[in-house]
Amino acid sequence: MIDPIILKGFRDSMPKEEMPKRKITETLEKGFQSYGFVPIDTPVLEYSSVLLGKGGGETDKQVFHFEDNGGREVAMRFDLTVPFARFMAAHSSELALPFKRYHINKVWRGEKPQKGRYREFIQCDFDIVGVDNTQADYEILSMMHHSFHLLGIERYSFHISHRGMFNTFLEKLGVMEFSTEILRAVDKLMKIGREEVKKILVDIIHDEGKAEEVLSYITPDENAGFLERLEKLEALCGGGCPGSIRLREIYSLLKATEISDAFILDPSITRGLDYYTGIVYETFLTDLPTLGSVCSGGRYNNLASLYTKENLPGVGSSIGLDRLVAGLEELKSPLLANNSSADVMIIYRPEELEKAEKAARVFRDKGIRTDVYLSPEHKSKRIFDYADKNSIPYSLSFKENAVSLKCHKTRETKEYSDVFDAVEGIKI
Amino acid sequence: MIDPIILKGFRDSMPKEEMPKRKITETLEKGFQSYGFVPIDTPVLEYSSVLLGKGGGETDKQVFHFEDNGGREVAMRFDLTVPFARFMAAHSSELALPFKRYHINKVWRGEKPQKGRYREFIQCDFDIVGVDNTQADYEILSMMHHSFHLLGIERYSFHISHRGMFNTFLEKLGVMEFSTEILRAVDKLMKIGREEVKKILVDIIHDEGKAEEVLSYITPDENAGFLERLEKLEALCGGGCPGSIRLREIYSLLKATEISDAFILDPSITRGLDYYTGIVYETFLTDLPTLGSVCSGGRYNNLASLYTKENLPGVGSSIGLDRLVAGLEELKSPLLANNSSADVMIIYRPEELEKAEKAARVFRDKGIRTDVYLSPEHKSKRIFDYADKNSIPYSLSFKENAVSLKCHKTRETKEYSDVFDAVEGIKI
Numbered sequence A, B: 001m002i003d004p005i006i007l008k009g010f011r012d013s014m015p016k017e018e019m020p021k022r023k024i025t026e027t028l029e030k031g032f033q034s035y036g037f038v039p040i041d042t043p044v045l046e047y048s049s050v051l052l053g054k055g056g057g058e059t060d061k062q063v064f065h066f067e068d069n070g071g072r073e074v075a076m077r078f079d080l081t082v083p084f085a086r087f088m089a090a091h092s093s094e095l096a097l098p099f100k101r102y103h104i105n106k107v108w109r110g111e112k113p114q115k116g117r118y119r120e121f122i123q124c125d126f127d128i129v130g131v132d133n134t135q136a137d138y139e140i141l142s143m144m145h146h147s148f149h150l151l152g153i154e155r156y157s158f159h160i161s162h163r164g165m166f167n168t169f170l171e172k173l174g175v176m177e178f179s180t181e182i183l184r185a186v187d188k189l190m191k192i193g194r195e196e197v198k199k200i201l202v203d204i205i206h207d208e209g210k211a212e213e214v215l216s217y218i219t220p221d222e223n224a225g226f227l228e229r230l231e232k233l234e235a236l237c238g239g240g241c242p243g244s245i246r247l248r249e250i251y252s253l254l255k256a257t258e259i260s261d262a263f264i265l266d267p268s269i270t271r272g273l274d275y276y277t278g279i280v281y282e283t284f285l286t287d288l289p290t291l292g293s294v295c296s297g298g299r300y301n302n303l304a305s306l307y308t309k310e311n312l313p314g315v316g317s318s319i320g321l322d323r324l325v326a327g328l329e330e331l332k333s334p335l336l337a338n339n340s341s342a343d344v345m346i347i348y349r350p351e352e353l354e355k356a357e358k359a360a361r362v363f364r365d366k367g368i369r370t371d372v373y374l375s376p377e378h379k380s381k382r383i384f385d386y387a388d389k390n391s392i393p394y395s396l397s398f399k400e401n402a403v404s405l406k407c408h409k410t411r412e413t414k415e416y417s418d419v420f421d422a423v424e425g426i427k428i
Helices: A015-033 A048-052 A057-062 A081-091 A134-150 A163-173 A176-187 A189-205 A208-218 A226-236 A242-256 A321-330 A350-365 A381-389 A419-425 B015-034 B048-052 B057-062 B081-091 B134-150 B163-173 B176-187 B194-205 B208-218 B226-236 B242-256 B321-330 B350-365 B381-389 B419-425
Strands: A045-047 A065-067 A073-076 A099-108 A120-129 A156-162 A263-265 A276-285 A296-300 A314-320 A344-346 A370-372 A394-398 A403-407 A413-416 B045-047 B065-067 B073-076 B099-108 B120-129 B156-162 B263-265 B276-285 B296-300 B314-320 B344-346 B370-372 B394-398 B403-407 B413-416
Touching (some): A015 A134, A048 A081, A134 A156, A134 A276, A134 B350, A163 A276, A242 A276, A344 A381, B015 B134, B081 B120, B120 B134, B134 B314, B156 B242, B163 B208, B163 B276, B176 B194, B242 B276, B276 B314, B314 B321, B344 B381, B350 B370, B394 B419, B413 B419
Parallel strands (some): A156 A263, B156 B263, B344 B394
Antiparallel strands (some): A120 A314
16 A cells, blocks of 8 residues: 655645635636736746756756656746746747736745745746836736736735836945845845844945935835825936836826726835846735735846847736735635535435436536535435535425425525426525 | 757647637536536645556656655656545545546656657546446536537537446456456557457457457447447346446436437447446547547546555546647637637827726726737737737727727727727627
């Protein structure tokens, strides 16, 4: 006998986990599609040299990679960004640019498993590639707003900032040479607090006054609105710059489409990666402040420079599905309220099987999910345990010249002259 | 620069491939859910010893397996049956039996890539586990019928037979000891023809008369119906047996629910695997006779005997999604008719961007997928190339006090006083 165990950091997805996950991805997809985004997929396995770049280096340990039976060095994708860059380089001539795609699928990382961290998890990425303008930035943000609305979340906010504008500021301050280290330090603000960040900044810049100025830049006035904050940042940058102009234009579109309230100009958002060059953003659920960002991203200059000379600017986001699912469950999202495997269960006596299957056809044709209990038991405890475990709200049984529909929640039973009439008794 | 190539036998899924694939799986899921089936997922990577059994042996070469960074021997799943057996052994106490699950996801095999054969492909499995009765067999068949109906396929047939009944026949013939070899030979009938099968059978049984009797069993009378064929088989078995009784009961339910016409008793269907013990079946699209079976399966005695002492009988099927997608495309299924990325594209002059985004909100709120073209061009060729490549059927532009809606197919343009009015001009 083999022990049916699974690897550490991996999970089975039981129906009660898989159903909400699917409802959430279906809802997100609906949101993306309403903006004209299309789905793609890429292979789980690729050449290591393609996924990891020539060097490989430190990330290697986090990547599942091996030599296949043909002697090729292959790796399992560890995110959806690198395969997308490779995809765009390979197919840009077949696609009509700008290209708006989403990709929802699993990725793998050999990280140390810990609470909420797994070695196999689902990511959801969406990007607009091939254009660098205000409209594309706005569309990504607007689509995020629309999608979170569709998910039935009541209170959420998008914290947005501009990497280019931050660079303008660093240049004016004369510390541009340390930009990468400063970005990483600032990115830790939420985690380690102002004082610790200041220490690191002083270590980097060797100038306490300048460190203070950086802290001043990234600390907005609590009570100031989007435009007020923007004016303060412009002043610190020595006047308007392309980044601040872009932010102003985006804000004007958000305002025109009446969704600006959810967008907060937050200069402490920098995103750790060098990759970003324009707007950057993170998304927080107001009622779950400790959950962390559930959707992050930004604008980049050049998606696929590793693979092609073609310049492919873009803007995009990534949702970590595990965290979003956990958040929605904690918020008791109405989207996840119904976890039933079927709307109605039909129970029957041995001689009623044909009747039961005919009734099931009637229900199914009306769009009612119908489970004919798989043995001719009529009133046993087992049968109601089954309905309970599967959260099936109704059961139907047969009387001499009628059918009897029971609502499991209210325990009320109602009789109907036939199955067709019973259809209206089932409230989905 | 790294060449953006992918591994042999692997594929990118472009939007024009990914969209139909998703429509098909969504439709299948709808069919499964209407029968009370629930989704699960399992890890892509598992312990090699769990996936391959202790021995491993010949299949090993077809399986992607390696030692991970922690020194564990791991393998990528090569089907959805073995992980499901492991899953049931691990979780049967948490689940309410009978358990009806579906699982649609990728599997990997290191087979030699050839036309229509890939190393990464999607399988769709569905099973009823924990019960062995007529109703469960019927429900699987009925659900298959319902799902193919939902896919918009007009003509399909399910070829069904009974492994237990075939064994009764082999026993009566006194050749039961060769059953495995005989099954494999019969399974090749469609591929290599009657004469070749006969040669193999004679080699196995060393008795031409008995080989002829096997051929007679597996060759139904062209013009005979289900029950007539069943009677002939019963006679060859020496009378009714549990298998023939089960088939008769299933047929009676199919008849009662008015779907029996699609079911053909075909004793040449044996399925090569030892695994099956009851009904076995394959599914053919009538208008694509050379495509092969698009959905196959049967009843088994014991799903998870490798992992648990608990007896888990079941019945289930597997759909190879690639073949089904190819079939539906060849049949020009109406399900796949609409491959547009959006229902309408909005085009605008530079000063009209806010207007355009406001209009998009109106459309999206009405459920109309809306693509605001991502630059302020108004009449260029590029913009209509984009609409064409994305199969977008309508475009909207602005006039002084009106909006103009163009249908790309008819080339007709119609004016509306505002965007709200234009909604009704868009036929999805």
